[in-house]
Amino acid sequence: MNAMTRPAQIDAALDVPPDPRQPMSATQEARLRELSERAGEPVYTDLTVQQAEHRIELLEAVVY
Secondary structure (H helix, E strand, C coil), X not given: CCCCCCCCCCCHHHHCCCCCCCECCHHXXXXXXXXXXXXXXXXXXXXXXXXXXXHHHHHHHHHC
C-alpha cells in the first residue's frame, strides 16, 4: 500500500465529548466563582463539566 491509498489515522480520543459525570475543572471553578460573585449568586462547587459550562454561560449573560 502506498501513501496515496493508505487511510488516514484518526485519533478517536480527540473527538469524544467529556464524560458527563466528570467534575468541573479548576479553571471552570475559578471562572464560575468570579461570575457568581459579580452576579450576587451562590457559588456551586460540586458541578460536572457540562453543568459548569451551562452555569457559566447563564452567568455571563447576566453579568455582561
